[in-house]
Amino acid sequence: MNLTLKVWRQKNASDTGRLVTYEAKNIIPDMSFLEMLDVVNEELMQKGEEPIAFDSDCREGICGTCSMVVNGTPHGGMKGTTVCQCHMRHFKDGDVIIIEPWRARAFPVLRDLVTDRSSFDRIIQAGGFVSVNTGGTPDGNAIPVPKTDADVAMDAAACIGCGACVAACKNASAMLFVAAKVSHLANLPQGRVERERRAIAMINQMDSEGFGNCTVTGSCEAVCPKEVSLDFIAQLNREYGKAILKNRMERKLAGGG
Amino acid sequence: MINLLKNLFCSSLGKKFIMAASGCVLFLFVVGHCVGNLQVFLGPEAINRYGAFLQGLEELLWPVRITLVTLVILHFWSASRLTLENRAARPVAYAEWNPTVASYASRTMFVGGSVIGCFIVYHILHYTALVNVGGGNFTSSAQFEWTNEHGEKIHDIYKMLIVGFSVKWWVSIFYIVAVGLLSLHVSHGAKAMLQSLGLKSKSYDPAVRCFAAAVAAFLFVGYSSIPLAIMLGFLK
Ligand code: HEM
């Protein structure tokens, strides 16, 4: 099949960037979206042109590195699918496909479709540690975890930190990401110890990175490749509300972990 | 305490709490106000007695008014701060953007809310302060006097409504448009406030959706029926 691509090209962070049109010829429907771009890049390189820069790593939907907005929808709009797992059979011969990077102040474009998502790393760092006792290896079941709690924590932990939630949100809000990380630990006994301090610290960091605010549109959940639920945002709101009432940032940590 | 206030007024989630909590009380108010107003269909006796009853609650009237105005101000303040932050969060727009499941109501909360805000000011000038903003010589309040069954002279709300909605057609249209926007706002707001206050969960999401849609429909039908009935001559 043959396609027309309109791809965002931007030399570096200070370049203004523009959409450039390319023809993608002889694309096999079984190719993934990224493989289709590989084919286009191959051709560009043969012509001596600069290939389209995009992020990818595992190409099996588990690392969260791939990141591009396809026709206005992050990851291409297949339910629960990263763009690396989105296949060309979902497109038709002759389609025009617009490809853009994640757009958010907190994710500056470095080049073409590659953005700097280290704001997510700083939010994780702000979350701090989980108290674990040193010493001998603890028995596997020493801390009882109810199955339902473990399941909920696992659903939150499914977040691969790709940033599609931010890209899809009309406000470029990172709430679904932060909610997944806060809820993941707050639902487990190991993470419960620091839950309040963690909620406040991660929200403060989220705010200072310049993400927008949640207005409960549900777009984040709709595009999340791991289908992380909006319920976790409700949990984050609860966690944060309780934490500021208890004023947990005030208590100083004595002597570290 | 200082920290709590700082977190509430400065953090993103704190401002969302303010917006949701103020929105929640305003929500209860607009539902109650609508039910109260519908008594106009029971005739002058009923609505005028209701009005006199509210006016008679002297110890409560001003505290309630001040609370409501404060809540509107807090709601508008947090909404505008959050909206400015949201716009700043995406400096470069997408060439193509698909709102996926984001509803029309959810995308027009600030614009719709601002029109509602202007409407609130107009409405208070019109029927509370009796400023002449809609025709009908409202400033001479002597024309709105009603003698109740005990022979007391009370405010004739019924006549005031009839005059207010029949002198200039555009007044009624403005009211109908404004309550339309209000019900759109509430159709999203009723769901959003539960989420912002951390009270929502998938297990009763369908019930919350039905509730929000039902209340929004009730508000629109309830509120717009009054100017509509007067314009069409059903109430005289
Ligand atoms: C002064 C005019 C108003 C403005 C500018 C305004 C603006 C807004 C905005 C921008 C939101 C956030 C939307 C979101 O988070 O998705 C909101 C939420 C809300 N508004 Fe208003 N609004 C106004 C008046 C009202 C009134 C009169 C009511 C009463 C029914 C109301 C009830 C709500 C509710 C319940 C919410 C949900 C709170 C939340 O998001 O958690 N608003 N408003």
Ligand code: FES
């Ligand atoms: S490249 Fe790893 S998730 Fe797509």
